[in-house]
Amino acid sequence: MDLEIIGAFLAGIGALGLGTLLGDHLTRTEARRASRADALNALEHHRNAITGSAAQYTSASLDLERALFIAMVPRWAHSDYFDLANENAKWTHNGSSSSELDDRTRDSAVMVRDAIYKGRLSRTLLRARRWRVRRKVRTSQDALTKLVGQSVGWRT
Structure with a gap:
């Protein structure tokens, strides 16, 4: 009797296509992990390219x-x-070079790294940290303005 119920249950799952949905979900999850890993590698390459040549930096930015x-x-x-x-x-x-600018760039890179790691729902919590990083930059804006010669143009 129990085997008949299990057989009917498995046949129902197959008829509904739930196995296909589960397989598609697992495939998408793997692809999402691979794309996040590529983004983290590109972020690390970009951070290292800041000190390289202009051509290396441009290529790393596009990547x-x-x-x-x-x-x-x-x-x-x-x-x-x-x-x-x-x-x-x-x-x-x-x-x-400027240690102040390096620190703020590093803070922003950490926020990008966390945005890559986190899912869509938890990314909303990163907005609060974004404003904290921006506040740090704005409190040291005078030092950055003297260093850079112009204020950093923020996108809103």
């Missing part, structure tokens, strides 16, 4: 943007990082 797009990381999570990294790269390529 990172593509990887973040594929990983479906929202634009608000990485726009500040790109602004700070571009300013940092300009100063590094001109032979200057």
Whole structure:
């Protein structure tokens, strides 16, 4: 009797296509993990390319943007990082450097890394941290303005 119930249950699952849905979900999960891993690798490569040549930095920027797009990381999570990294790269390529700008770029990179790791629902909690990072930058805006020569243009 129990085997008949189990057989009917399995036949019902097959008839409904639940096995296909489960397989598709597992495949999507694996693809999502792979795209997140690619985005993390591109972020690390981009952080290292800041001190490299301008061509390396441009190539790493394009690779990172593509990887973040594929990983479906929202634009608000990485726009500040790109602004700070571009300013940092300009100063590094001109032979200057700033620990203040490096610290703020690193803070933004950590936020991007966390946005890559977290799912859609928990990314909303990152918005509060985004504002904390922005507040740090704004409180040290005078130092950045003196260093960079112009204020960092924030996207809203």
